[in-house]
Amino acid sequence: MSKLTLKTEGDKHVIVTRHFAAPPEAVYRAHTDPKVIQKWLLGPEGWTMPVCINEAKPGGKIRYEWTNGKGGGFYLTGEYLELEPYSRIVHVERMHLPDPTPDNHVETRFDADGTGTLMTMRMTLPDAQTRAAMLATGMERGMEASYVRLEGMI
Amino acid sequence: MVTVNLDAAFSALADPTRRAILARLAKGEATVMELTKPFEVTQPAISQHLKVLEDAGLIARRVDGAKRPRRLAKAGIEAMDQWLAMLRKALVKNYDRLDEVLAGMEQPKIKRGENR
Numbered sequence: 001m002s003k004l005t006l007k008t009e010g011d012k013h014v015i016v017t018r019h020f021a022a023p024p025e026a027v028y029r030a031h032t033d034p035k036v037i038q039k040w041l042l043g044p045e046g047w048t049m050p051v052c053i054n055e056a057k058p059g060g061k062i063r064y065e066w067t068n069g070k071g072g073g074f075y076l077t078g079e080y081l082e083l084e085p086y087s088r089i090v091h092v093e094r095m096h097l098p099d100p101t102p103d104n105h106v107e108t109r110f111d112a113d114g115t116g117t118l119m120t121m122r123m124t125l126p127d128a129q130t131r132a133a134m135l136a137t138g139m140e141r142g143m144e145a146s147y148v149r150l151e152g153m154i
Numbered sequence: 155m156v157t158v159n160l161d162a163a164f165s166a167l168a169d170p171t172r173r174a175i176l177a178r179l180a181k182g183e184a185t186v187m188e189l190t191k192p193f194e195v196t197q198p199a200i201s202q203h204l205k206v207l208e209d210a211g212l213i214a215r216r217v218d219g220a221k222r223p224r225r226l227a228k229a230g231i232e233a234m235d236q237w238l239a240m241l242r243k244a245l246v247k248n249y250d251r252l253d254e255v256l257a258g259m260e261q262p263k264i265k266r267g268e269n270r
Contacts, residue, residue, distance in 0.1 A: 003249075004242065004245060004246050004249060006238075006241075006242055006245065011168075011170065016245065018249050020249075020252070020253065020256055021253065021256070021257070022256035022257070022259070026256050026259050027252075027256065029259070030252055030255060030256060030259070036255060036259070039251065039255045040248055040249075040251040040252040040254075040255050041248055042247075042248065042251065043244045043247065043248065044244055044247060045247075128168040128169070128170075129165065129168045131168065132164040132165050132167055132168035133161075133164065133165065135164050135238070135241070
């Protein structure tokens with residue numbers, strides 16, 4: 001049962017959708033409560049997020065740091081722009097590898113869908129080149145961990 | 155032998171004309187002239203796009219008399235496919251974990267008869 005869709009739109013967008021068997025209130029909380037985020041936003045097995053700062057208010061800071069416990073690691077920073085509990089979050093984020101990637105503007109919607117939630121994440125990159133670079137170097141969050149792991153395998 | 159460079163491949167895809175060329179080649183082999191026709195650009199411009207795609211390992215050419223028809227390079231396209239599948243897998247993994255977290259969270263009570 002694959003519920004995830006990942007597609008590009010136009011030159012600058014990436015759209016991710018996913019259905020969850022929990023109401024929007026819970027899914028929203030899972031995206032804004034640091035204690036919950038640290039349990040799932042990890043990428044491949046073996047990675048953890050020892051630092052998770054998430055100030056869920058307009059202008060609030062986001063900082064996630066990941067490590068594989070073997071010296072590998074990277075981090076993400078961002079800022080919240082808009083929050084509408086429990087239906088919509090708008091924020092910007094960038095990966096630090098360690099040089100920062102161009103800002104990724106992300107609108108995340110949580111729509112009630114039966115007894116569950118349909119999450120729609122719409123990422124907007126500055127231009128087509130940046131989106132291509134993002135797709136090429138590991139998409140976001142846990143995806144970068146895969147990239148690091150892949151480098152180890154090659 | 156086609157060598158695949160993922161960075162080059164994804165930046166090659168960042169151009170709408172090059173994406174259109176790949177879409178055309180997905181239907182089958184084509185010559186430079188055939189590839190130039192649908193676009194409002196010159197043949198040298200198309201040749202330049204073809205060079206970028208070829209350097210990225212996404213297309214290949216063969217010799218047919220004076221013609222050099224281009225086709226999709228299977229290895230290059232497959233390498234990109236595999237890469238995207240891996241990214242997708244990492245994302246799927248995160249959300250599968252979130253499913254478990256959500257199942258363990260105390261759910262807010264949903265009123266009976268509420269239609270949403």
